[in-house]
Amino acid sequence: MKELIRLQQKIAPGLIKVVERRYNILRTIFYSQPIGRRRLAEKIGVSERKVRNDLDFLKERYLVNSTSAGTKITETGKELFYQLDNYIRVLRGLDNLESKLKHELGLKEVYIVPGSEDEAKAQQELGRRAARLLKEKLENNDVLAVNGGTTLAAVADFMLANNGATDITVVPARGGLGEEVEIQANTIAAQIANKLGGRYRLLHLPDNLDQTVVNTLIQKPQIKEVLNLAKEADILIHGIGTAEVMARRRQVDSLELEKILEAGAVGEAFGYYFNQTGEIVYSTTSLGVQLEDLKKKVGKTIAVAGGKKKAGAIISVVSDEYQDMLITDREAAEEILDLLRG
Missing domain, CATH: 1.10.10.10 (Winged helix-like DNA-binding domain superfamily/Winged helix DNA-binding domain)
Known part of the structure; x- marks a missing residue:
């Protein structure tokens, strides 16, 4: 080429x-x-x-x-x-940019889309590329776990009808965050499963419950089964949030938010808040996949996030310890390389 x-x-x-x-x-x-x-x-x-x-x-x-x-x-x-x-x-030289970013982040694969100044279109580009990658990676009888959020909702929108892998099961990787139903993990899991002609299992619980309640609920057979499927998924795909935005989405009170930001939190994923060097500086009680599951149980983990303003969050969250693949856009990729190279 x-x-x-x-x-x-x-x-x-x-x-x-x-x-x-x-x-x-x-x-x-x-x-x-x-x-x-x-x-x-x-x-x-x-x-x-x-x-x-x-x-x-x-x-x-x-x-x-x-x-x-x-x-x-x-x-x-x-x-x-x-x-x-x-x-x-x-x-446009995106293949060279992919190689540089893959090397800097230590990931197995990086995919970069052209991006757009229009935030909605940029998110659609990410969703379309992620949907295509899932079609390429999914195999017969695989379990796919998905997080919620606007980027993952775009993945569901652009998921194509299945013409390859069969008997796919799709499950939410987290509980809900009390947000719009269209961007909750349950909704996204169901949409993707329907387009793939597969099955889905749902998790009808909020993500930010008290730890005592969580410990009780995860012993319930139906909940335990869905959580186990998610924690041992063949592929897990998730978005990345900036620390302040995600803390507000999780309805963290003002004192806790101040504590999170003072600790230097930049990015968030799975209820964990990371500083610029990738250290976990804060975590919230959450119902679903934990970071340890990404290291030990999940087969392949794909992170999807883009936009120049998310570059710092991507750097803080993404590493070869937790993710295998990253899908991002040109604006974020160039900013990430600038930040990493000082």
Whole structure:
């Protein structure tokens, strides 16, 4: 792929620009459809005339179609959009960035998406890449454990219908946080299982219970069974939060929040708060998978997080001790490397 791109850059640099522009058009339509031509031109930063010409080209090949509401991508267009991912990845040097980040963090695999200034679109990019990775990694009879949160909700949204592994069981890795039902682990587990044609088990309990209550509940047969499935999952996928945001989501009181921040907490995962050097400086009572389970029981652990503002949190949480793979975006990756190199 790299050699092909080098040859194209030498003999037909204009062709590469056209491919990249049309990829951006397909990408923007994919995430924003239906979208009008003028809005599309604004989003990708090119003239409306160029967009009109490119749309005519894409329509002739049945990659997009237009309605009174705006332009939409066709199934054929989606297929091409996915096929172009690796070409664009190499063209933009994301493969080199992946290698550098993998080395710095000591992980087995790192995947970087182009990212976007639009936070919603950036999250969708992460969700789409994570969904594709899960499809590649899941095998027959696997158990998949998932956390809650907006990024994992995006993974569920972009999960494709199963055409490979069979008999997949999906379980929540944590209890709920009293947040919107759409981003709770139970909801995400059910959505992913349905798309994979698999089964799901639910955990109808809040995450931030008193330790005495937790100790009692985890002995209940139904709860114990789901927790054991999660703690010994073949694959576990989770997001990463910044310390203050996650403390507020967990409804930590103001005195405890102050204590967490004074301890130097930067990132959070599984109820554990980490400082910039990766030390656990605070933890909350929680119902679900613990960090020790990631080290000893879970097969593969995938972390998903992006955005420049989450770079410090990613550094604090992710290590070869707990995770095997990281999916992030270009903005976060470049900031992580800058921070790690001082």
